[in-house]
Ligand SMILES: [Zn+2]
């Protein structure tokens with residue numbers, strides 16, 4: 001069970017991967033203060049699973065060349081074609097493509113829907129006591145795993 005969010009794709013694709021969201025101070029750029037990529041031009045949909053550690057998987061938008069199957073290379077040893085591969089690189093990406101194909105949902109709507117879903121879950125978990133408790137003004141917030149340095153061990157040999 002994970003959630004969807006937008007991250008800066010320039011940062012995400014850099015090696016090592018940088019997880020940067022929309023900057024809170026300046027909504028036009030990513031939160032990587034040394035790079036400051038224009039966020040809306042670079043954002044990509046990412047599915048995040050928080051368990052023992054945090055796993056991110058990018059979801060590329062559906063396009064006419066998409067193959068509705070998971071890439072065999074990616075599941076074994078990583079796909080060399082990366083984003084240019086037309087096969088899904090995760091089950092979640094495949095699911096999103098199917099959903100987009102069937103319903104025409106946009107990535108924006110997927111993120112919104114995911115947020116709503118988690119909001120509902122949180123409300124169910126912290127069931128308020130039936131007493132007169134002053135409402136807490138805790139808007140937003142939540143664990144901000146900003147510099148989550150989570151990498152798949154990539155053993156790259158650049159034989160130049
Ligand atoms: Zn960035």
Ligand SMILES: [Zn+2]
Pocket residue numbers: 071072073074079080081082085086087088089
């Ligand atoms: Zn592939």
